[in-house]
Amino acid sequence: MKVFKKIKEIKSYLGEQIKQGMTIGFVPTMGYLHEGHLSLIRYAAKDNDIVVVSVFVNPTQFGPGEDLEKYPRDLDRDIRLAQQAGATVLFTPEVEEMYPNGYKTYVEVEQITGTLCGASRPGHFRGVTTVVSKLFNIINPNRAYFGQKDAQQSIVIKRMVKDLNMDIEIIVCPIVRESDGLAMSSRNVYLNKDEREQAVVLSQSLFMAKEMIQNGEKDALKIKKAIIKMIKEKPLADIDYVSIVDIETLTDVSEINNKVLIALAVRFGKTRLIDNIMAEGK
Ligand SMILES: Nc1ncnc2c1ncn2[C@@H]1O[C@H](COP(=O)(O)OP(=O)(O)OP(=O)(O)O)[C@@H](O)[C@H]1O
């Protein structure tokens, strides 16, 4: 696997590969790789000649007081795991390489970035769409792979690609979970033993909600209340939001007749976890 830190060098290498007719699959990450990331790399390896993984903890998507400095990092381990999963190129630029002195340009998707995680993390998606646009311009992938775990992020990226006429196929891959149901996340390492035990309530409450919908319940408020009640039974859980929304507009749904996204964010101590599930009303 080739490891690049400089934009000029990776552009020149991939440019040559593209000239030779190679297809490029791209998996953007913030590193500290786990099975969720590795599943994206494996999907990319199935469909493309070259698989590029980026490892970059992007400062512009973190708000003041968030965990930018303490975000877990282990590049040597990431290089090993990415290669084992089928990555052929790894791009890990320094912050100054991506945002040199005098940097001024941002990409912003409106409306759908103001709800759910966008409401509690103002500016977050502006940072995500900016860095993803930059990475797309550097790498020129045919396909890019994102996880359903960050459901809103995938929807925002799809919107951006469509609106800005980017010729890139966005592929959204299923959530990989621990054996007890907790969605894998680099931030799970922050959890202490009690928090980790109680965090299983996130997926449990989502599975329960989906079952309610499958059993014919259409009242979104009733389902939301049931989720909140279940989560509140865990003393360490502090709910940020629980929402049932339309899968494209991300606006609240009151009666569930079509496909909906049930998404939530919950804090355990200083750790903010997200999870979601799709369900379809009958
Ligand atoms: N459990 C998972 N299953 C599938 N995809 C995942 C999972 N966790 C993360 N991803 C995807 O991996 C990509 C990189 O995500 P990121 O590096 O932020 O990992 P993360 O574990 O979600 O970290 P964080 O703790 O910041 O939420 C994103 O497209 C994300 O949706």
Ligand SMILES: CC(C)(CO)[C@@H](O)C(=O)[O-]
């Ligand atoms: C897409 C991404 C790598 C952009 O920094 C990040 O938001 C993530 O890891 O999901």
Ligand code: BAL
């Ligand atoms: N997976 C989204 C990256 C973030 O939380 O900043």
